[in-house]
Amino acid sequence: LRSSLQRTEQLVAVSELAASVTHEVRNPLTVVRGFLQLAKSSVDPKVTGYMDTAISELDRAEFIISDYLSLAKPQVERLETIDLKEKLSGIASLMHSFAAMRGVSLLLDLQIGLKTYNDSVKLGQVVMNLVKNAIEAVQENGEVRIRSYLRKEYIVIEVADNGEGMTPEQLRRLGTTYYTTKERGTGLGTMVAFRVIEAMGGKLEYASVRGEGTTAYILLPAAPGGT
Ligand code: ADP
Ligand code: MG
Numbered sequence: 111l112r113s114s115l116q117r118t119e120q121l122v123a124v125s126e127l128a129a130s131v132t133h134e135v136r137n138p139l140t141v142v143r144g145f146l147q148l149a150k151s152s153v154d155p156k157v158t159g160y161m162d163t164a165i166s167e168l169d170r171a172e173f174i175i176s177d178y179l180s181l182a183k184p185q186v187e188r189l190e191t192i193d194l195k196e197k198l199s200g201i202a203s204l205m206h207s208f209a210a211m212r213g214v215s216l217l218l219d220l221q222i223g224l225k226t227y228n229d230s231v232k233l234g235q236v237v238m239n240l241v242k243n244a245i246e247a248v249q250e251n252g253e254v255r256i257r258s259y260l261r262k263e264y265i266v267i268e269v270a271d272n273g274e275g276m277t278p279e280q281l282r283r284l285g286t287t288y289y290t291t292k293e294r295g296t297g298l299g300t301m302v303a304f305r306v307i308e309a310m311g312g313k314l315e316y317a318s319v320r321g322e323g324t325t326a327y328i329l330l331p332a333a334p335g336g337t
Pocket of ligand 1: 324
């Protein structure tokens with residue numbers, strides 16, 4: 111209980127900071143990205159590589175801004191009935207090239223007919239953050255498996271990897287302010303995930319064994335007719 115109170119206090123402090131990151135910052139980034147994309151077609155091929163790097167850095171900035179905005183405003187906004195199989199397959203195809211680049215197989219095991227009444231954009235953001243972490247945790251022969259199934263009144267989305275895993279101490283620090291072990295990490299991904307899932311009336315749980323892998327469990331209320 112104490113650590114969850116500390117976590118809440120830290121999150122409130124971060125939210126205040128995050129409130130200052132708004133569309134004002136995001137719009138110019140989007141414009142720059144658009145012009146780089148356009149300019150690519152008319153420059154020397156040697157230069158297009160630099161432009162691709164610039165574009166992927168802008169995409170990184172966009173992800174970071176989205177994470178900050180969700181921290182500032184974790185509440186669900188646009189509620190709709192989400193077909194889990196459809197939603198998760200869509201996320202998997204978005205993450206496909208990121209996984210392939212690292213030689214990781216992305217596997218799906220999705221039950222048909224599961225639905226949740228929720229904020230589709232925010233749910234997508236959370237699942238992407240978890241899948242990204244899973245992909246980043248594995249080495250050779252890496253496998254990341256996304257599963258969805260029903261457990262009592264909850265829909266469960268499981269993201270499992272056979273990667274480096276975490277020690278009990280690392281597991282305790284997961285989701286606390288800016289906690290990261292990565293050189294280019296932000297520590298925002300799991301903070302956003304815990305906060306948004308809580309705002310959705312759900313739960314986020316982890317099981318991890320150092321050297322064996324990690325499984326994240328998102329539990330969300332099932333929508334009527336989603337059982
Ligand atoms: P970031 O990915 O930017 O480091 P996150 O909040 O997404 O920030 O994750 C925080 C830290 O938690 C990571 O740096 C990593 O040490 C640990 N972590 C998260 N997910 C996993 C996972 N699937 N396997 C191993 N470690 C993980
Ligand atoms: Mg992350």
